[in-house]
Amino acid sequence: MNKISICAxxxxxxxxxxxxxxxxDSPNIGWPDFLLLAGFLPLLISYKPIWPWFxxxxxxxxxxxxxxxxxxxxxxxxxxxxxxxxDNLDQMHKPIIWILFGFFSVAYGLFRLLKKLIVHLAKxxxxx
Numbered sequence: 001m002n003k004i005s006i007c008a009x010x011x012x013x014x015x016x017x018x019x020x021x022x023x024x025d026s027p028n029i030g031w032p033d034f035l036l037l038a039g040f041l042p043l044l045i046s047y048k049p050i051w052p053w054f055x056x057x058x059x060x061x062x063x064x065x066x067x068x069x070x071x072x073x074x075x076x077x078x079x080x081x082x083x084x085x086x087d088n089l090d091q092m093h094k095p096i097i098w099i100l101f102g103f104f105s106v107a108y109g110l111f112r113l114l115k116k117l118i119v120h121l122a123k124x125x126x127x128x
Contacts (some may be wrong), residue, residue: 004046005042005075005100007042008039008040008041008042008043011035011036011039011043012036012039013037015031015032015034015035015036018031018032018040019032019036024091024092025091029092030031030094030097033093033098034097034101037097037098044056045102049068050109050113051109052110053109053111053112054105056105057102057104057105057106057107057108057109060098060099060101060105061102061103062102063098063102064095064098064100066101067089067093067094067095067098068095069097071090073086
């Protein structure tokens with residue numbers, strides 16, 4: 001294993017452990033999700049292609065909006081077996097973290113794409 005994978009695993013492990021330590025009513029409830037998402041950053045940064053930033057970013061935005069809608073689903077319309085899942089998603093996962101992480105990932109992907117395009121155009125212009 002290289003240093004990047006070890007770094008990602010350590011960040012994921014800290015986030016996973018925190019998810020059992022931090023209580024749902026704590027103001028720090030967003031840290032476990034943040035660290036679990038941040039664990040992907042070393043891997044994404046080390047990977048040369050740009051497309052994973054867009055997949056990761058859009059996926060996180062979608063998950064964030066799904067988490068946001070879970071909050072507004074009336075509990076009376078759900079079967080009793082689903083209520084613990086709804087309560088867990090509602091209490092333990094803050095949608096804003098997923099949405100912002102997704103937006104920043106897409107923005108960074110766009111930045112890398114623009115940078116690559118500028119370098120490519122500059123090289124093409126120098127050939128002429």
